[in-house]
Amino acid sequence: MTQAITAHERDAVPEVTRLATGERGGAPGITSEADRPPDPQELRDDQVDGPELTARLAKTWGTEKGLIGALSTVDHKVIGRRFIVTAIIFLFLGGLSAVVMRLQLAQPENNLVGPDLYNQLFTMHGVTMMFLFGVPIGEAFAVYLVPLMVGTRNIGFPRLNAFSYYVYLFGGLMIWVAFMRNIGPDVGWFAYVPLSGPEFSPGKRADVWAQMITFTEVSGIAIAISTVVTAFKLRAPGMTLDRIPLFVWAELVNSFVIIFALPAVVTASAFLLMDRLIGTHIFNPAEGGDALLYQHLFWFFGHPEVYIIFLPATGWVSAIVVTFARRQVFGYIPLVLSLIATGFLSFGLWVHHMFTTGLPQLGASFFTASSMLIAIPNGIQIFCWIATLWDGRPVFRAPLLFVIGFFFIFVAGGLSGIMLASVPLDTQVHDTFFVVAHFHYVLIGGNVFPLIGAIYYWFPKFTGRMMSERLGKWHFGLAFIGFNVAFFPMHITGLMGMPRRVYTYMPEMGWANLNMISTIGAVLFFGSFLLFLHNIVASARRGALAGPNPWNAGTLEWAAASPPMPQNFDRIPVVTNREPLWAHRDTLPVVAGLSVENREQIVSTVTAGRADLRETTPEPSIWPFLTAIATTILFIGSMFTPWAFVWGTPPLALALIGWFWPKPSTEDEK
Amino acid sequence: MKRLVPLLLIVTLALAGCQGWQSALDAHGPAAHTLANMFWIFVAVLGTVWFLTMAALLLALRRRRPVDADPLVTDPGTEKRMTMTISVAIGLTLVTVITFTGLSYAAQKVLYSHKDGALTLLVTGQQWWWEVTYEDEQPSRVFTTANEIHIPVGEPVLIKLEASDVIHSFWIPNLTGKMDAIPGRQNQIQIQADRPGLYRGQCAEFCGLQHAHMGIVVIADTREDFERWRDHQVSSAIAPNDPERQRGMEIFLSRPCIMCHQVRGTDAGGKVAPDLTHVGSRRTIGAGTLTTTRGNIAAWIVDPHGVKPGVNMPTIQLEPDEVQPLASYLEGLK
C-alpha cells in the first residue's frame, strides 16, 4: 500500500519506527485486552477508499438529526461553532451596553441613564467582555480548530467539552436574564469588597455576579484541560513538539494559564458568596478578615486574564501572518518560548493593579520591574512577525489588514502599559479614562482585531464560503478609524482628571468635547460591527464557494473539507513539517488501519508525537447536557439557600453516573 | 493616512490636556511636577518606539521582492540579518525597560518620602463625601469639616486616609497621585501646593451609586490666610440674629437633621453626615455637586435624591414656608 517516498528531502517521511512506538498496551507479562487484535469483522480504512470511506466515516462520526441529536452531539466542530457564535453574540451585547454608556457620557450631566442603570451597564459590559466573550472566544476557537490543526478527529474529552459549552451558555443566560429583570450586578466586573459584600450590596445582584463566575470558570477550566490533552496526546503521528502549529502552541499555553489562574477567581468569588450568604468573615476587617485579600485573589486571576485573552490572538496572528506573507514563520522557537515566558510572567504582575492601595514600596517596585519585563517576550513576538512579513511576499487580503490594524493598536496599548507599570505614574492614571484607553488598545487591538482577521480567515473553513473581500476592506477602515476616534481621546480625558465608572460629570470639568468625540467614535466602531454582521450573514448564504484550501495555507485544517466532514479527515495525516500542506503538495502521507465503524483515533506520545494507541472516543450522549442542567439548578439554587447543595447534589450525581456509564453496545468507550 | 488620525489627535488634544483644573499634567505641586515630567519622558521614548516599530512594519509591507518563491525556502543570509536586527531591538528594549524601572523607582522614592509637615489631616472617605479632620496637639483646636481642605502654600501636608464604609480613593491630580482609602486600614499621602489656588479632586475608586459626585477641593492659601481660616473653623457657629435665620435654626433643630449633622454651638450633634458648623463658608455642597448658594441649599434640602440620586440623606418633609428660612440659616453658617 505504501507508495514510494519522493526524493525531495522535505517530503521524506521518516521510517515507521519514528512515527509509531510499537509498544504493547498491557503491563509486561500480562495478557491485556488492550493488545487483542482488532475484530476481523470490523471494517477498517485500509480496506475501503474514496467517497465510500468518506460516507461511511461521516455516518460513524455524524450528529443525529432532531433536538435530542443536537443536544447530544459531541462533535467538536458543532460545539465549537455554537461556542463561537454564542461568544460573538455576547460581544455584540457587551458592545451595545458600551454604546449606551457612551451616549450617556456624550455630554455633561446627561440624563439618558441614571446611576443605578449605568452601574449595571458598565458591570455587564465588563463581565460580558471578560467572562462571556474574552475567555470563551479563545477557547471556542481552540475547540473548533485545535483538533483539526493537530490532525485528529475529535477533542480530548468530547462530552466534557459539550458539558462545558452548556454550562457557559447557562451562566451567560443567567446573568443577562438577571440584568433584564433589573437584578443585574452593579459592583463592577471586579466586584471589590466591601462594596460587593453583605453590608453594602444587599439583594441578589452581587450573588449573580459571583455565581456567574462559577459557571464560566468551571466551563473554562474543563475546556482548557480538554485542549491540553488534545494538544498533548492526539497529535498526528510525526507532529513533534517543534512541528506544532503556533496557533496550537498559543492555545496550549493559554490553557495552562487558565488552569492555574481561574481557580483564583473562583476562590475569590466563593469566599465572597460565603461572606454574603452564610456569614463568614474572610473579607470583613472587623472580624479579622481583610478587604485587600480579595484584591490579591482577584488580580492573581485578573492579570493572567489579560493574557488569556491575548494569547489565542497571538495564535490567530501567527496563522494569518504566515499564510498571507507566503513564508514560513521566522523565529518559530523564539515565538514558542515567548509564549511560554508570557504565560509564566503573567502570574508575576498582579500587584500592578494595586499600586494605589498603599502596599510596601519595595514590593511594589518589584512588580514594576516584572510588569515592564513582559515587554521582552511581547517584543520578540512583534519583531518576529514583522520579520516574517519583511522576508515574505505579503498578500493584502482582509485577514492581513486586521492583523496590520492589530500591530498599530496593540503596540500603542502595550507601550502605554509600560506607563501603568511604573508605580509613580500609575498613581496619576490609575482608575482614570487613561486606563480605559490603555486596556481597550490592548484588548481590542490585541484580541478583537486579530479575532476579526481570524473570522475572515477561517470563515471559509467553518462554512465553505468566502466572506466578501470588498465589505471586509470597508469594515476594516471603519473599525480602525472608529476605534481610534473612540479610544485615543480617552487618554487625554483621563489625564485631565476624569475617573472611570462615573455616570456623569459636570460641564465645568472641560471634558465635554473629548467625550463627544469618543462617543462619535464608539458609534462608528459599533457600526463597523453591523457591517461585519451583514457580511457574515450575506456571505454564509451567497458567498463564493471556498474549497478545502482557499488561501493555499500550510496547516492541517486546510486538508479537511470546507466545512469539514464529521470525521475531519478520512485518514489521520502524518506530519513531517510545520506546514504539512506546503511540504506535501501532491499527496498527503496518512495512517491507515483505523476502524470505519467505531470512533477510533490515534493517541500519540507527548513530545515526539509517535503514534501509540488506537483509542475509541465517546459517542454522542444527552447526559452532558442533563448534567449541565443539574449543575445550573445547583448553582442558581445555592444563591438562595445553602440547602441547594443537599437537594441539588443527587440529580447531579445521577446525571454524572449516566454520563460515565458505558453503553451496552460499545464496551470500550468512556 | 489612517495612522495620521492618532497623530493629529496627539498634537491637538495633548496640548488641551496640559490645562484644566483637575489635570494631572497641570502640575501645581512638587510631586505632580515630578510625575508630569516623568510622564513626558515616557511619552517621548515610548512614542519613538511606536513610530520606529510601525515604520519597520510599513517598510516590511512595502518592500519589493521576487514573486512566487517557495514559502518553505529561506535564505540563510537574510535569516541571519533578521536575527541580528531583532537581537539589537530586543537589547534596546531591555535597556529601555531597565532604565524606566530605575527612573520609576527614583520617582517613587520622591513621591513617598514624607517630610515632616506642619499639618496633619485625617480624611475619611464615606459614601459619598469626604470627612476632613484637622489634627492638633491641643484637643480644643481639633475640628472637623467636609469636602474642602485648606492648606498653607509651599508646606507639605500629611493626610491620613481612612474609609468608613467601602473603598474610596483620594486624588488631587494637580498636586499628586492618588491613594486608596480602605476600610480597616490607614494609608498616608502628602500634598503640597506651589502657589495659592483651588485644586479639585474626586474619588477615583468606584464606590457605588454616587461615585461620580464625590468631589473635594483643596484650597491653598498663604500661611496667614490659612491661619485665619483655621481659627475661624475651630470656633463654634455664631447664633443668628435676624428673625428669618432664627426661625431657620429652630426648624433645623426640631427636625431629624440633627440626627446626622453637627453644628457646633447648638444641640445638633449628629456625626454620620458632614459637619455643618461652617457650611456656608464652603464652596460647594453635596461633595462638589452644587455651589453653595441659598437657592442650591434649598434645592438640596427639598429633594436631595433629585440632585444626587441614591444619596444617604433622606428627604425631610418641610412646609413650603420652612424651606427658605432653613436655607438661609445654613447659608449663613459662614
Added chain:
Amino acid sequence: MTIDSVQPRREGALPPHRVVLNARSMPAYAYGHRSPIWWGTVGFAAAEGMGFALAIGAYFYLVFINGNWPLSAPPPDLFWSGLFTIVMLASAWPNSLAKRNGEREDLVRSRRDLVIMSLVGLVLLGIRVMEFTGLHVRWDQNAYGSILWVLLGLHTLHLVTDLGDTIVLTVLMFTRHGHGKRFSDVGDNAFYWYFVIASWVPIYLIIYWFPRWW
C-alpha cells in the same frame, strides 16, 4: 445563526492519500501517562491543587494580617483529626494494591480492592464528621473560623467526590462492563486518591499544628 444553516459542501479536491503507517496492530488502550484520561486527571488535580494552594495562601495572609492566631479560639482538637490522618495515610497501601491489580487486569482482586477502598472512604467520611465537631470555632465567628471551615470543607469536597467515584466504579466492576479499559479507570481513580491523600498532609499540619506552633 446563519452559520448553522450552511449545508456541508465539497468543492475542490482534497489531496490524495499516501499510506505510510498502519495502526491495526496498535493497542486499544494503555495505562498511566500513555492514556489521555490520565492527563485529564492530572489537569484537574493541577487546577484543584491550585485551589488548595490559594486557600492555604489566604490562610497565611490572614495570619500575617492579624498577628495573633488563632484569634480568640482555642486550637482544634487532635484526636479525630489524628485518627483521620492515620487512616488516610494507611489507605495508600490498599490504594497501591488497587492500582497494581488494575494494571494486571485481575478482576477478582480489583473488585476486592475497590470494595476495600470504598469502605475506607466511608470510614474516613465518618471520622471527618466527628472532626468538624472538635474545631471549637464556627465559620461565622471570625475570619479564623471562616478560613478553617473553608480548608476542611474543601478537602471534604474532594473526599466525597472521590468516594462517589470509587463506589460507582466498584459497582461497575461487578457488572459485565468490568473488563478492558475499565482497568485503566481503576488506575486513574487510584491516582486521584493519591491526590486526596497528598493534599491532606499540608492541610492537616496547617489546621491542627500551625496554631499550636505560632
